[in-house]
């Protein structure tokens with residue numbers, strides 16, 4: 222596409238040299254991806270200012286630059302007021318507005334995004350629809366999976382993904398939308414059809430500063446749904462009736478609202494919940510009737526997650542008995558209450574709980590199925606919300622008989638300093654500190670006996686540990702398996 226054709230998508234631009242109209246073969250915001258024929262967009266980030274890379278981009282083959290501040294290059298520069306916004310608009314224009322051709326379901330909330338987006342994907346897939354999935358674990362479509370750097374990719378990566386999905390005949394995209402992505406405009410230019418809210422509890426206060434700001438960030442997904450009621454393309458906000466934040470989201474969206482819940486009245490509601498060892502059953506009430514549902518997942522939080530996913534199937538008119546049927550074959554999500562079975566006489570579970578609320582939910586659930594001691598191996602990530610550290614430690618001590626504090630991903634922080642902050646929350650309580658994660662897991666597994674449970678929390682599916690700027694191989698599941706073998 223020619224630069225000037227592409228620029229029709231923007232308003233109020235100033236181009237330094239209109240006589241040159243290069244062919245744009247790709248759009249990038251990262252010099253490391255720049256190749257011949259790139260339109261490079263300078264983004265002011267939290268670590269770098271992309272403007273400083275303009276010359277580097279030119280050297281690597283950029284044929285035009287989008288900037289908001291003067292840059293010294295010999296290719297045309299498109300000056301705009303806001304490069305992040307321009308990036309989203311240009312990316313969606315470059316890929317021919319792909320999100321308008323897809324049914325896009327965005328899932329936001331503190332916990333449960335990965336779980337719910339997988340359930341949605343599964344419901345569509347088992348009902349013969351072609352799906353795409355974008356989130357923490359991977360991007361997946363057409364039976365292929367691709368690694369992702371972020372839970373929600375930047376706007377260029379995202380629009381390109383949508384375009385690739387269309388080329389593979391994807392119809393429904395189930396994607397996680399993080400609060401970081403929402404405030405950073407990564408989903409600007411994306412036309413969502415359905416937005417799902419799971420829950421809002423403490424996390425990421427390093428970034429959002431207050432819970433109100435964090436809630437505001439999540440609300441952007443609902444306000445971006447717009448105010449349209451086209452019968453061909455209905456838009457829905459699917460809200461958790463039991464979470465107070467939903468009252469706020471109702472006020473920021475103009476589209477249809479569908480609620481789900483357990484405790485309060487809701488359009489899609491679970492009652493008579495019964496937990497058993499390998500699953501949960503409940504009565505499902507919808508505007509169309511009552512059904513009996515069994516899901517192969519434990520924990521009240523998974524009832525919420527399944528209600529959220531059922532609600533999506535419902536708004537897309539998938540028959541309820543088929544939605545329910547699809548759950549019988551739901552394979553679960555890697556690293557979410559994942560059992561490690563090496564033939565041992567006690568339970569070992571790897572889970573991604575890394576927030577106070579998820580840790581509490583998971584510990585409550587696991588405690589209810591165990592007959593013996595409950596070991597929890599848990600740490601807190603470095604360069605992330607520090608306020609959650611003492612709270613998570615306290616929760617670990619409240620529910621587990623044997624809390625073991627260890628390292629998660631320390632990143633640039635001193636692991637001992639993180640542990641000290643955790644310990645602030647548990648003065649006078651029983652716990653053990655084993656800073657090396659492998660040793661902590663080994664200790665718990667060595668100490669457990671028949672009918673006990675060892676919960677290894679915080680890293681779930683992760684196959685690495687980030688220490689300083691090193692990313693070393695580390696997989697809780699493999700470490701646990703080895704410890705079981707050596708016992």
Ligand SMILES: CC(=O)N[C@H]1[C@@H](OP(=O)(O)OP(=O)(O)OC[C@H]2O[C@@H](n3ccc(=O)[nH]c3=O)[C@H](O)[C@@H]2O)O[C@H](CO)[C@@H](O)[C@@H]1O[C@H](C)C(=O)N[C@@H](C)C(=O)N[C@H](CCC(=O)O)C(=O)O
Nearest residue numbers: 250251252264266267268269271274371372373375399401
């Ligand atoms: C704090 C944060 O959110 N950072 C995100 C942000 O990067 P940034 O603003 O720091 O960018 P930067 O490194 O300062 O670079 C500025 C510009 O210079 C460019 N650059 C930089 C270096 C270079 O050599 N060449 C170059 O061109 C960069 O591509 C960028 O355009 O924009 C990048 C592109 O979108 C993201 O990849 C990056 O996520 C980082 C890796 C990250 O760890 N983010 C976490 C906190 C995050 O976003 N997490 C959420 C999930 C959270 C949850 O729900 O639990 C997520 O969606 O992943």
Ligand SMILES: Nc1ncnc2c1ncn2[C@@H]1O[C@H](COP(=O)(O)OP(=O)(O)OP(=O)(O)O)[C@@H](O)[C@H]1O
Nearest residue numbers: 331332333334335336357522572573574579582583
């Ligand atoms: N609805 C829920 N409410 C509370 N906790 C939950 C819920 N669903 C899952 N969890 C817990 O939170 C952990 C993370 O779940 P999941 O990966 O689905 O959330 P996420 O929102 O995608 O997290 P992230 O933002 O880190 O990607 C799970 O391992 C489980 O312990």
Ligand SMILES: N[C@H](CCC[C@H](N)C(=O)O)C(=O)O
Nearest residue numbers: 575601602605629630679680
């Ligand atoms: N999306 C979350 C993942 C946290 C996972 C945990 N293992 C950690 O490193 O803190 C984040 O980036 O905050």
Ligand SMILES: [Mg+2]
Nearest residue numbers: 334335357397
């Ligand atoms: Mg996730």
